[in-house]
Amino acid sequence: MSDNVTTQHKTAACIGGGVIGGGWVARFLLHGWDVNVYDPASDAKRKLDAVLENARAALPALADVAMPSEGKLTFCDTLEAAVTNAHWIQESVPERLDIKHAVFAQVQAACLDSAIIGSSTSGFKPSQLQENALNPQQIMVAHPFNPVYLLPLVELVPSPINNPEIIEQAKTLLTSIGMKPLHVRKEIDAHIADRLLEAVWREGLWMIKDGIATTSEIDDAIRYGFGLRWAQMGLFETYRIAGGEAGMAHFIAQFGPCLEWPWTKLMDVPELTDELIATIAQQSDEQSGHHTIRELERIRDKNLIGIMRVQKDNNWGVGELLNQHDQRLKQLG
Ligand SMILES: NC(=O)c1ccc[n+]([C@@H]2O[C@H](COP(=O)([O-])OP(=O)(O)OC[C@H]3O[C@@H](n4cnc5c(N)ncnc54)[C@H](O)[C@@H]3O)[C@@H](O)[C@H]2O)c1
Incomplete structure (x- = not known):
């Protein structure tokens, strides 16, 4: 990319317009970028309109300065039309390597040499995505979190063949749309965050299977307690405080040995039998079935905005990032 990535009216191409x-x-659109979308599903536009409606209500509520005017949204009939003039191409097609490889081949036959291709993959390593690609060093993982329009984290995972310049360009560009690029320095299956989430999820599945807790009880254990701590300090800073004045070393001395106790079933995965799936689905319906998914999304968005706004007031964590982004938007306006 030759010119300043923070200027408006850049074009992004989004290949796959589902949840992510x-x-x-x-x-991109709410940060003033023009966006070309390619998704062959017949109901893709309807679903995208619903996401955009939620995003328009939510993202500007995080900013204390004017957002750029919305860019132009174009639904394209072909993938080629979507990518030809794009500066950033984001692949968010289903999590199958064969589909992703086919998409990259089509993208690279038509896109600018200077474009960056980010993949939303939750699990594949960049070197797997790059296999047999026309120009492998143009491709890297840019793994976001749902809702992408509100949560800033994006795990940026290059392989050893991506040159430092393209990695820096990607960081600058993602920062310019309010994101927090976390540069994952060593590629690893499922990156950093999903490794952590899978460990917790697996443990939760065991507790349901063994009849210890329901989906709602497990969610309460998170949201009334450690989930609130994690939201603003993460794991290690929280444990530092838990060690009292003696700090982290004391905490590890006190609780580290418990890791050896047979508390966890992490090494095993419960078999996802029809019975277990039906139990989880039924419990989940009882817990949340009285809300539509769109209602739940709006409740989630309002809560996320509140949690992030408090941290803005304290200029802490995600709030510090949002304050810096406000300054950036002010300079653009
Ligand atoms: N759902 C999540 O929470 C989440 C979070 C982070 C990353 N991801 C990753 O994002 C990617 C997409 O996941 P999702 O949850 O949005 O799935 P999804 O099923 O909601 O969306 C996938 C979309 O891709 C479209 N598609 C299929 N083949 C295509 C093609 N050849 N070209 C263009 N579009 C095509 C489908 O029509 C669908 O709309 C996956 O790699 C997933 O691992 C998902």
Whole structure:
């Protein structure tokens, strides 16, 4: 990319406009980028409109300065039309390596040499995505979190063949749309965050299977307690405080040995039998079935905005990032 990536009216291409692709569309569009979307599903536009409606209500509520005017959204009939003039191409198609490889081949036959291709993959390593690609060093993982238009984290995972310049360009560009690029320095299956989430999820599945807790009880254990701590300090800073004045070393001395106790079933995965799936689905319906998914999304968005706004007041964590982004938006306006 030759010119200043923070200027407006850049073009992004979003390939796949589902849950995650739709969130990317919203984040780019609401930051003034023109966005081309390609998704062959017949109901893709309807679903995207619903995500955009939520995003328009939510993202500006995080800013204390004017957002750029929305860019132009174009639904393209072909993938080629979507990518030809794009500076950033975000792939968010289903999590199958064969589909992703086919998409990269089509993208690279038509895109600018200077474009960056980010993949939303939750699990594949960049070197797997790059296999047999026309120009492998143009591709890297840019793994976001749902809702992409609100949550800033994006795990940026290059392989050893991506040159430092393209990695820096990607960081600058993602920062310019309000994101927090976390540069994952060593590629690893499922990156950093999903490794952590899978460990917790697996443990939760065991507790349901063994009849210890329901979906709602497990969620309460998170949201009334450690989930609130994690939201603003993460794991290690929280444990530092838990060690009292003696700090981290004391905490580890006190609780580290418990890790050896047979508390965890992490090494095993419960078999996802029809019975276990039906139990989880039924408990989940009882817990949340009285809300539509769109209602739940709006409740989630309002709560996320509140949690992030408090941290803005304290200029802490995600709030510090949002304050810096406000300054950036002010300079653009
Ligand atoms: N859902 C999540 O919470 C989440 C979070 C982070 C990353 N991801 C990753 O994002 C990617 C997409 O996941 P999702 O949850 O949005 O799935 P999804 O099923 O909601 O969306 C996938 C979309 O891709 C479209 N599609 C299929 N083949 C295509 C093609 N050849 N070209 C263009 N579009 C095509 C489908 O029509 C669908 O709309 C996956 O790699 C997933 O691992 C998902």
